[in-house]
Structures are given as structure tokens and as C-alpha cells.
Amino acid sequence: MDSFDERLAKAVKLLKVSSDITAFTGAGISTESGISDFRSPGGVWDRYRIVTYQEFVSSKEARIKYWRMKNELFHEMKDAQPNKAHTALAELEKTGKLHCLITQNIDGLHQDAGSSGVIELHGTNRKAVCLSCGQLWPIEDIQARLDAEGFEPACDACKGYIKPATVSFGQAMPEQEMTKAYECAVKCDLFLMIGSSLQVEPAASIPREARGNGAKLIYINRTATPSDHLAEVLFRENAGDVLSAMVERLKQ
Ligand code: ZN
Numbered sequence: 001m002d003s004f005d006e007r008l009a010k011a012v013k014l015l016k017v018s019s020d021i022t023a024f025t026g027a028g029i030s031t032e033s034g035i036s037d038f039r040s041p042g043g044v045w046d047r048y049r050i051v052t053y054q055e056f057v058s059s060k061e062a063r064i065k066y067w068r069m070k071n072e073l074f075h076e077m078k079d080a081q082p083n084k085a086h087t088a089l090a091e092l093e094k095t096g097k098l099h100c101l102i103t104q105n106i107d108g109l110h111q112d113a114g115s116s117g118v119i120e121l122h123g124t125n126r127k128a129v130c131l132s133c134g135q136l137w138p139i140e141d142i143q144a145r146l147d148a149e150g151f152e153p154a155c156d157a158c159k160g161y162i163k164p165a166t167v168s169f170g171q172a173m174p175e176q177e178m179t180k181a182y183e184c185a186v187k188c189d190l191f192l193m194i195g196s197s198l199q200v201e202p203a204a205s206i207p208r209e210a211r212g213n214g215a216k217l218i219y220i221n222r223t224a225t226p227s228d229h230l231a232e233v234l235f236r237e238n239a240g241d242v243l244s245a246m247v248e249r250l251k252q
Contacts, residue, residue, distance in 0.1 A: 004237060011218050011233045011242075012249045015097065018190035018216075022100040023089055024206060028195020028221055029239050030107055032083040035076065048072075053171035056163060057131065060152065063161060067151040070125075070164055074143055077125065082113035084240030085194065088247045090114035095250065100184030104196060104203060106166045119177050119184070121202065123166040128153075132160025139164065178202065185210040191217045194239050198225040 001007070015021070027035075048069040055062040090113040092098040101118050103110055106125040110118045128142040129135070135155060142162060145153045153162045167173060181202065185191065191210035198204045204226065211217055211230050219231040220239050228234055235242045 001234065001236075004235075007233050007235060008242070008245055008249065011235075011246055014190055014216050014218060014232060015092075015246060015250045018097060018188075020188045021092065021098045021190045021192060022102065022184040022188035022210065022215075023092070023098060023192040023194065024196065024203070025089075025101070025103045025105060025110070025194045026196025026198075026203065026221075027105060028197075029085045030080070030083075030105055030109055030195070032085065032238070032240050033080045033107075033109055035080050035107055035109075050169055053168040055170075056168060057161065064151045066163075067146060067153075071143070071146055071151070073125070074139065077107055080107060080109060082109045084244045085242075086110055086113035086115070088240070088243035089194075091247045092243075092250075095247075097250075100180075100188065102181045102184060102206070106164075119180050121167070121173060121177055121181060123164075123174065125164055125166055127165040128162050129165040130155040130158065130160040130162055133158045136165065137162075173202065181206060182209060185215070186213045188215050191215045192220070193217065193225075193231075194220045194243065196221065196225070197223055198227060 051062045051066040056066055086109050089101060089110065093115055101110060101115050103118055103120055104122050106122050108124055108126045126139050128137045128139055133155060135157060142153055155162055185206050186209060188210055191207055193207050196203050198207065207217055207227055217231040218233045219225065219228060220235040220242050222236060
């Protein structure tokens with residue numbers, strides 16, 4: 001691997017000649033904000049058995065379990081602030097080059113950093129939804145009810161089950177977001193992947209789609225991914241350091 005400075009120079013060169021960048025982020029971008037990668041040992045989902053969507057809709061016990069797990073996660077996420085990596089992507093958007101930001105994260109930190117039009121593939125933890133009538137609430141409202149009523153809030157209007165507006169295991173990916181994400185991958189000329197190990201779909205195939213349609217790829221991730229060989233430039237360094245250096249150099 002070339003030195004950090006050599007790779008940085010190469011990446012900045014790609015940023016300079018590109019006019020339509022798509023960024024794709026995963027859990028790795030938020031670990032520096034104190035949000036544990038849910039798959040990592042000791043993470044929330046390591047301490048709780050995963051509740052699938054089918055279990056959630058068919059069992060009261062599963063719903064109670066699920067809300068308990070979510071409540072713990074909320075407390076972990078409550079005070080999380082965007083880090084240098086989130087800020088750098090918001091800055092990159094201001095340069096007019098970044099047109100799409102796709103994320104697998106549910107933490108809302110891109111929006112907090114000032115990014116607009118974020119495509120949330122796995123939904124958001126900032127809202128809760130009634131599974132029957134589709135009504136949405138700010139998550140704070142449901143959290144207050146959790147504390148007051150216990151662990152299984154139901155919809156006032158239709159008595160439907162309320163669930164965080166995230167995509168659970170066994171639940172379909174949101175169609176509109178998926179379509180937009182693939183459109184962004186196809187049309188971009190540079191694809192920036194940050195903090196995903198690209199092990200699951202659609203994360204695995206979105207960068208391949210970009211590359212297949214002529215985009216150059218830059219990967220910033222701690223660990224190897226199955227498509228590292230497709231990337232022009234690879235960084236194993238801290239995402240905040242890499243992205244802020246890249247955007248700073250671009251603006252010079
Ligand atoms: Zn309802």
C-alpha cells in the first residue's frame with residue numbers, strides 16, 4: 001500500500017475531476033461518535049437476541065423484548081454528536097460535487113451535521129411508525145410513553161403496533177430509497193464508500209453497480225471488504241481524519 005500522503009493526493013485528484021459524487025456510509029462512520037457497531041462484540045445486538053419482523057408482528061413477548069432493546073439503544077444514541085467524518089461530507093455537499101448520500105445508519109447524524117436529502121436504506125431511529133395506519137411520531141414521544149406505560153405502545157387511532165421506523169431483519173427494504181440509491185450509483189462518476197464492510201446486500205452490490213457504470217471508487221474502511229480490488233484508492237485509517245484531510249485539500 002502507498003503511503004497515506006500518496007493515497008490522499010490520488011483521492012484528492014479524483015475528487016477534483018469529478019462532478020457527481022455519491023457517498024455511501026455504514027456503521028464505521030458513527031463509531032467515532034460513540035455509537036457501537038451493532039454487530040461488534042459487546043454491541044447492543046450482541047447482548048440481545050435479534051427479534052425479526054415476523055416475530056415482532058406475531059408475538060407480544062417479542063415486541064416487549066424488542067422495545068427493551070431499543071430503549072437501551074436510544075440511551076446510547078441520545079447524546080451522540082456528528083464527528084469529523086459526518087461534517088466533512090456535509091462540507092463536500094456544499095462544494096456542489098456531492099449529489100447523493102446513501103446511508104445504512106439509523107442514527108440521523110448526517111442530518112445533524114447538515115447533509116440534506118440523505119437516503120436512509122435502513123430507516124431511522126428518530127421516528128416511530130404505526131405498522132397498521134402508517135402514522136409517524138418523533139421517537140421522543142414514544143420514549144416518553146415507554147417510560148410511563150411500559151414496553152408495548154399501541155397506536156391511539158387504530159391500536160396497531162408501533163415500531164421504530166427502522167428496517168428490521170425479515171422486513172423488506174424501502175422501495176423508494178432502494179431505487180434512488182441505485183440511480184445515484186449508476187449516474188455518479190466517483191463513489192465514496194465509508195465505514196461498511198460490504199458483507200450484506202444491498203451494500204455489497206451498490207458500489208459494484210457504480211463501478212460497472214464507469215465510476216471510480218474510493219474506500220475508507222478499517223477492515224477488508226469483498227470488493228477492495230475494485231477501488232482506485234483504499235484507506236484503512238480513521239474515517240474522520242481521511243475525509244477532513246480530503247475535503248480540506250479539495251478546497252485549497
Ligand atoms: Zn395506527
